[in-house]
Amino acid sequence: MDGARSPATIHLVVNGRACDLEVAPHALLLDVLRDVLDLKGAKRSCDTQVCGACTILIDGMAVSACTYLAVEADGRAVLTVEGLAEGERLHPLQRAFLDAGAVQCGFCTSGMLLTARAMLAETTAPSREDVLHYLRGSLCRCTGYRKIVEAIMAVAETAR
Amino acid sequence: MLRPFTLHRPETAEEACALLARLGEDAVPYAGGTELLLLMKLGLLRPPHLVDVKRIRELNELADGGRLTIGATVTHRSLERSPLVRARCPLVASVARHVANVRVRNVGTIGGNLAFADPHSDLATLFLALDAHVELVSPGGRRELSLGDFVRGPWETARRPDELLAGVRLAPWPSRAAAYVKFGVHERPTLGIAVALGLNGEDGRASARIQDARIAVGCVGPRPARMFTAEARLRGVSVDRVDDVVGAVGDAAAAGVDPADDLHGSADYKREMVAVFVRRALRVAAARAGGVEPATSFPYAVVA
Numbered sequence: 001m002d003g004a005r006s007p008a009t010i011h012l013v014v015n016g017r018a019c020d021l022e023v024a025p026h027a028l029l030l031d032v033l034r035d036v037l038d039l040k041g042a043k044r045s046c047d048t049q050v051c052g053a054c055t056i057l058i059d060g061m062a063v064s065a066c067t068y069l070a071v072e073a074d075g076r077a078v079l080t081v082e083g084l085a086e087g088e089r090l091h092p093l094q095r096a097f098l099d100a101g102a103v104q105c106g107f108c109t110s111g112m113l114l115t116a117r118a119m120l121a122e123t124t125a126p127s128r129e130d131v132l133h134y135l136r137g138s139l140c141r142c143t144g145y146r147k148i149v150e151a152i153m154a155v156a157e158t159a160r
Numbered sequence: 161m162l163r164p165f166t167l168h169r170p171e172t173a174e175e176a177c178a179l180l181a182r183l184g185e186d187a188v189p190y191a192g193g194t195e196l197l198l199l200m201k202l203g204l205l206r207p208p209h210l211v212d213v214k215r216i217r218e219l220n221e222l223a224d225g226g227r228l229t230i231g232a233t234v235t236h237r238s239l240e241r242s243p244l245v246r247a248r249c250p251l252v253a254s255v256a257r258h259v260a261n262v263r264v265r266n267v268g269t270i271g272g273n274l275a276f277a278d279p280h281s282d283l284a285t286l287f288l289a290l291d292a293h294v295e296l297v298s299p300g301g302r303r304e305l306s307l308g309d310f311v312r313g314p315w316e317t318a319r320r321p322d323e324l325l326a327g328v329r330l331a332p333w334p335s336r337a338a339a340y341v342k343f344g345v346h347e348r349p350t351l352g353i354a355v356a357l358g359l360n361g362e363d364g365r366a367s368a369r370i371q372d373a374r375i376a377v378g379c380v381g382p383r384p385a386r387m388f389t390a391e392a393r394l395r396g397v398s399v400d401r402v403d404d405v406v407g408a409v410g411d412a413a414a415a416g417v418d419p420a421d422d423l424h425g426s427a428d429y430k431r432e433m434v435a436v437f438v439r440r441a442l443r444v445a446a447a448r449a450g451g452v453e454p455a456t457s458f459p460y461a462v463v464a
Contacts (some may be wrong), residue, residue: 003166003167003168003179003209004166004167005164005165005166005167013191024163024164025165025210026162026163026164026165027162027168028161028162028197031161031318047201047261048198049194049198049260049261050261050347052261055263060267061237062262062263062265062266063263063267064263065262065268067193067194067197067198067201068193068197068267069193069197069387071167091286115262118262130218133257134261135263136261136262137260137261137262137263139259
């Protein structure tokens with residue numbers, strides 16, 4: 001119950017690898033991922049949970065790392081886009097994004113991929129509307145979303 | 161970047177209240193952080209102490225008694241997916257599904273949403289229409305307030321600094337004769353309308369009469385408000401004749417709101433949109449009362 005202001009050790013699994021980190025209570029997970037672990041896949045963009053560029057998965061659940069205290073990740077599994085492929089083998093969503101041409105500038109891509117992964121883990125047969133609903137708050141200023149949705153639907157249909 | 165703070169993690173409501181009482185205005189309850197951390201990043205709030213309430217078990221419960229109890233730290237996502245909520249208050253689950261985006265819903269809590277009292281809250285408007293109450297815990301005991309008494313104004317509630325919002329209680333509303341429609345092009349809604357129709361009999365009969373109509377309008381005024389004059393015009397009307405009165409009901413609601421000019425639009429515009437969307441929400445609720453799910457969609461609007 002006693003409060004903590006000084007750094008505490010948290011134990012978490014990041015992209016399959018267990019790590020212990022010293023973090024202050026006010027450290028944001030996005031800063032820890034980018035600056036301590038050198039994982040630059042999650043981007044700081046709007047910084048207000050509106051855009052989705054910093055999306056990561058915590059125990060499979062999509063979260064905005066920009067507005068999430070690092071201490072909350074204690075005891076949990078964090079997945080960033082760097083952990084999506086298996087070695088040189090791309091994740092099916094990454095392959096589908098390439099095939100569909102769903103990447104232009106690429107800034108939103110890591111968030112889109114992780115959001116899609118979270119959705120497909122929850123919903124085995126999503127409709128186009130389900131995909132659009134889940135992607136609300138994942139902004140892309142290049143593609144117009146059509147090819148992103150196409151890519152996600154292609155993976156969903158293969159899995160069916 | 162956040163300024164440094166001390167993080168407290170009490171395990172019981174009593175411990176949390178003792179901390180809040182001891183630390184006074186220096187401490188702020190913290191749950192999902194989806195509202196609080198935003199203001200802290202901007203430096204608009206600089207609390208030296210955060211009291212994390214997520215380890216308090218009773219706050220995380222969804223329970224079915226005579227009333228449905230939604231613990232303060234239940235997330236929007238849990239509400240959206242709970243079989244209990246879907247069965248007992250399907251509109252609550254449906255509205256929760258449309259709050260913000262999936263990342264906010266995964267982390268943001270019902271209690272945080274209500275205690276923050278952002279005027280652009282979907283749930284506060286809906287809960288007002290459903291006659292919900294909130295439970296507050298303090299070292300001195302517990303008290304229950306109606307949602308209308310709890311939300312005092314923009315970002316202002318009746319919660320005292322040493323009180324903790326424990327949860328929300330509402331009578332089940334299993335009827336389909338209800339709707340929530342929100343409209344807007346910004347991240348937060350410009351307008352939210354909740355309509356709940358109490359009928360003299362079961363859903364699914366077009367000839368059923370409205371006994372108890374509730375209309376709440378959110379986002380346009382300083383806090384969500386019930387539209388009692390508009391509601392009175394619906395009493396005794398059969399659901400298949402709602403079209404005859406929707407115009408008058410919409411106008412009465414527009415006359416009852418207290419909008420201000422802001423980035424969401426002028427006061428006149430908002431008043432007009434209240435009339436339009438009260439009509440639309442009412443038609444949806446009446447169709448559902450008659451057993452039909454209308455295939456309606458409106459530009460820049462969500463129908464829940």
